[in-house]
Amino acid sequence: MSNAPTAIEVENVDFYYGNSKALHDISLKIPKGLVTAFIGPSGCGKSTLLRCFNRMNDLIDGTSVKSGKIKIHGVDIYSKEVDVIELRKRVGMVFQKSNPFPKSIYENIVYGLRLQGINDKKMLDEVVEKSLRGAALWDEVKDRLDDYATGLSGGQMQRLCIARAIAVEPEIILMDEPCSALDPIATMKVEELIDELKKKYTIVIVTHNMQQAGRCSDFTAFYYLGKLIEFDRTEKIFTNPSKQQTEDYITGRFG
C-alpha cells in the first residue's frame, strides 16, 4: 500500500472490556511520518484501539488484549519487558475533552519535563517557547504564561494540550477527536497544525468529521462494530472505496 516504514503494526488484535469484545481481529500498519485517520460510527472502537497504542486502557479494570500483537517500531508493547512510562513518553496523546491541568500555562507545558527531573529554567523556557510555537499558540499567550491554563478558550486549551504533548518530544501523537469541541476557526488552526506536525511526528487522529479526515490525513481506516472494514490511502477511501459499507458511511447513508 505504501512505501513508508511502519510506525505501529497491529496484528490480529482482539480487545475485551471484561467479557465484552470491543475489537475483533484488527490488523493494520500505520505508516511512519504520515497522518492516519480513524473514522467510523460512534461506539465502533476507534478510541479503544487508539488507547491501546499507549496502553491507556491499562487504567480500566478488567481490560485486556486477549490475542494478537501491537508493535511500535518493531517492539511488542504488551510484552512483559516494556516499561509503560517509557512507552507513553514516546507515544503522546491528545484527548477528546481538552484536559489542561489547573496550573499556569507554563507549568502545563513543562509538566512532562519536570517529571523527567529537568528543572533548568533556561532549558524549560526554551521548550515552552518551542512547543507553544509548534502548537501555533505562542503569539496568543506569550504575555500570560503565568495565567491559569483553565482560563483559555476551548480552542486554545486544545492547542495547549497539543503543545504539552509535543514538549516531551514523542515520536507518535495520538489524537482522539481533538476538534470535537471546537468552532470552525479553531478547528482550522488545529488542522493547519497537524499539517505542520506531520513533518516531525507520526500522527493518528480519530475524527467524526469526514471533511477533516479528507483534508488532513494520508491514510484512513474505517471501523464498524469493532471490526476494521477498510484501510487505504485517503483519496482512495473517499473517491473509490472498495467496500459498500465504507461508501455508505462516507456518503452519509448510515451512521
Next chain:
Amino acid sequence: MQNKSNNPFLKVSTPAKRQETAFFWLFRIATYIIIAAAGYIFFDIAYKGVGVIFQLKAPFVNVPFLTEWPETLDIFKLPANQDMKMEVSQYARMTYENPKVNFVEKGTLEMVIFKSPEGVMKKVLPEQKEAFDADPISHGWSVLSERAVMQVFQLKEVSEIKIGNTLYRSLVDDNEGVPPLEHKTQVYAAGGIYPAIVGTVLLVVGSMIIALTLGVLCATYLSEYSRSGPIINFIRLSIMNLAGVPSIVFGMWGYAMFVLLFGWNVSLMAGWFTLAFMVLPIVITGSEESLRAVPQGFREGSLALGASKWQTIYKNVLPYALPGILTSSIMGIARIAGETAAIMFTASFVVRDELPWQVKHAGEFFFNGVMALPYHIFVVSARVPQNVYTEKSSMARHSSSWSSF
C-alpha cells in the same frame, strides 16, 4: 357563575390535589420545626456561652476561667447584717461571681499579714501586731505585708453564695466569728478550665495527625491503586461499618488494646490512637470522595505524558483533592473534640496537677493522661462533694492558683 363548561382552566378540588397540598404542608412544617429547634439550640448555646467567656469590663474575656485550674466550688449561706472582711481583690471577685446577692459595703480596713515558714498566712489588725509578734506561736513568722487593704461588708439578707475553694478558705480564715451555714461542696466546679483546654487541643491535634496520615494513605490506595473486586468492596464496607460503632465500644477497645495489652496506661498515646481509629472512617470516606471528584482527565493527561502512578497522584491528584480532604476531616475534629466515652478509659484524668509537658523525661509526655473538656463536663455534672480523695489535689493547687488574681 363560573363553571367547568365555560372555563376549562377553573380550579376544582380533587382528591389528588388535596393530597398534593397535604404533603406540601407536611414537608414544610417538618422543615420549619427543625429550623426552629436548631435556631433555639444555637441561640441558647451562644447566649449562655458568651456570658461565661466574655465580660463587659476590659479585657472583655473571662481570663481566669480560661487560664486557671479547676477547683472545688463551695456553696453556703452567710448571715445578714454582720460585719465581715475580705481582701479587696477577693471581695471583687466574690461579688462578680454572685451578682444576685445584695452586698453592702462598709468601708475599708488595713491589716498586717504574717507568714509562717511553712507558708501559712495570718492577718491581724495593726493594733494587735505587737501582741502577735510577741506571742510564742508566731516564732519564726515574718511580716509579708504591712498594710493589706480589706473590704468590710455585710449582707442585706441571708443569701446563698457560690465561690471557689480558695476564696472560701480565706473568707473563713479572715472571719473567725462568722460561720457559713449549710455548707456544700462540688469538686472541680469552680475555677477555670485551662488544663482541660490544653488536654483537648493535644488530643485533637495528635489524633487528627494520626487519622489523616493513615486515612489519606488508605483512601489513596483504595481509590487509586486497588482494582475493584469483592475483597476491596468488603474492606470498604468494613470501614463504613466502623463509623457506626458506638464510641463507648471504641473506648473499651482502646482500653483493652492500648492501655492493657500495649501497657501504655491511661495516656495521650492511648487516647490518640483510640480517637484516630474512631474518626478514620470519616476521614477515609471523605478522602475517597474528594479523590474521586478529581477529574479522570487529570490522571490520564499526566500518565500520557510519561508520569508514573505515584508522580501522577502526588503532582496532579492529591493537590486538588486536599481541600475536600481537609473539609471532611473538620467533621472528624468536631467528633473527637466532643468525645467523652472514647477517652474516659484511655486518656483522661479527672484532674492532673501538672500540664502535660511539665514532665521530667520527654517520654512521660506521651504516657500520661490529660484532662479534657468533655470529660471535665462529665465530672462536674456528676456533682461529687469534696472528700478526702478529691481534697488532696484541690489543696495542691491552693497555693499557686491565686497568685495571678
